[in-house]
Amino acid sequence: MSCFISKYADELAKNAAYIGTPGKGILAADESTGTIGKRLSSINVENVEDNRRALRELLFTTPGALQYLSGVILFEETLYQKTASGKPFVDVLKEGGVLPGIKVDMGTVELNGTNGETFTQGLDGLAQRCQKYYEAGARFAKWRAVLKISANEPTELAIQENANGLAMYAAICQQCGLVPIVEPEILVDGSHDIKKCAAVTERVLAACYKALNDHHVMLEGTLLKPNMVTPGSDSPKVAPEVIAEYTVRALQRTVPAAVPAIVFLSGGQSEEEATLNLNAMNKLQTKKPWSLSFSFGRALQQSTLKAWAGKEENVKKAQDAFLVRCKANSEATLGTYKGDAKISEGAAESLHVKDYKY
């Protein structure tokens, strides 16, 4: 094969296919300590370990929610945390049929000589870290590369560096038994139209898959986490059906059928927008050899966070809100969402933050 056959090959393919199970998707709960701090401060909650733990416990123990999830991405701290009664989160997830995943990148740094473009760090000692995470129960990983659209961006340099970084990370993960989620996020910031976003997305994804091939990555044991194709944040919005058409076409032109599933990031979309767009894609009658699902962070947690507000007595209300979003997105992966999810306070709220830094 062109790809390197890792001793974990069968397991990787099985886990990647499982994550893409229709009706399920991923909860991205891997906010770094700094980022989760911003979330907590928005609801006036102190950023201490116990609060971070309490939030994740709220999510993972929501009755009935885990059936809608095939994976949860965790930050390193969370991988080793437990419920208040002492049960490791990893066990809670596994018992619920949910694969634990782990964020392995170490954030972005600027590329010198560019106009604020970045590449992602985290390759040093990555294999050793991945082995440790595998031992702790993780079965997939995530690495976020970031590109932006502007007059002269993304540059060929930024595209190549990020594609190469993703490919190296992916190859290392596979050697260590972790399914790599490949995430080349093109930020929504800007005044460009949807055609521009489509052109850039196609160019970036083509570069990614060339790099993955060069690095002997086994595509059957990977997942893709791309942006949806949308107008820029400063441009007029378009209907979900339009987003669906441009997004699926971009993927048809670049993502080989060997990739079992595509799990979209939500970017700055509101909870409801993200769900409606995903639903429209799954309703589209066209060639889709990979399943189309979600890997949402903010778009799954926003109303939950607001309902919780850090108070024990709000836990049930918050869990209800979380269940609503999980179920809605599960239906969206099947194209059966009717837009009737009980809209909690905050579900329609845009989550776009200009030039968002994770």
Next chain:
Amino acid sequence: MSAFVGKYAEELIKNAKYIATPGKGILAADESTGTIGKRLSSINVENIESNRQALRELLFTSPNALSCLSGVILFEETLYQKTSDGKPFVEILEENNVIPGIKVDKGTVEIAGTNGETTTQGFDSLGARCQQYYKAGARFAKWRAVLKIGPNEPSELAIQQNAQGLARYAIICQENGLVPIVEPEVLTDGPHDIKKCAAVTETVLAAVYKALNDHHVLLEGTLLKPNMVTPGSDSPKVAPEVIAQYTVTALRRTVPPAVPGIVFLSGGQSEEEATQNLDAMNKLEVLKPWTLSFSFGRALQQSTLKTWAGKKANVGKAQEAFLSRCKANSEATLGKYSRGSAGGLASESLFVKGYKY
């Protein structure tokens, strides 16, 4: 879009999709004058225009054969030829819903400093030539790039040169209304095993699709003509199911779903081998977002040629032989071929070492 959407975009998409119709495939009848000369001399027929015309007339007027075909690739001379009654070949094809295609490359030349690796010529005035061919009725084109497997081959240089060449050819075709068939043939010559062929095929196809993206080619308006993934010619043969498995895996890993159809070349395979392998691929229970069909030259014409032997009295029998192969391959595109049912001289290997077209 990343893709160039010119004035012919809708037509290209429609034609590519039609060529990829399940149950149909392509007859590659585009042998250059030199190459067809070798075929004719193998049956002791003189290589003059009227004989070349007679052979193609035999094929294109075979009763019921055209219903198994969605396209025929022609050499330039043939594009302008007629039947003995004076009817242009192009009209016969069009009346029978077969799209005429045209070979536009001008053969291979060696890349200096490599171990016999090649690149393909044909760019000079390609745009203008395509326009002429479009006017004459052609709606798709073909360009053959060649790579070989050796201890140090294919080299990165050869892969890049050929991928770039295919991409540049493809966009020029699309600018002028012709659906480009992208053909990156990895030769079977060699003692390598099927895994090696698979690895090389995947590397080559990945490079080709990156180049097509770089050159803004509209994938929905293209077709791919690859080699099947097989052991080298000096290696033991394997079952059609094995060839099917490795071939489809390689394609799933590299060919974007936007490509409507994949039309295999037959290389040196016998008529029967080629049909069985294609059939096995279509029987494979795995998700295939493009149709899998044929673009066969020798593997459609070999027994027909032998049966004809250049004699008018043999035309009827030769046409029956041709119809038989067309039907067999049509069934193979649907995964419905019964082994050996097409009979005849079909099992003879057509492999020629270091084959030059």
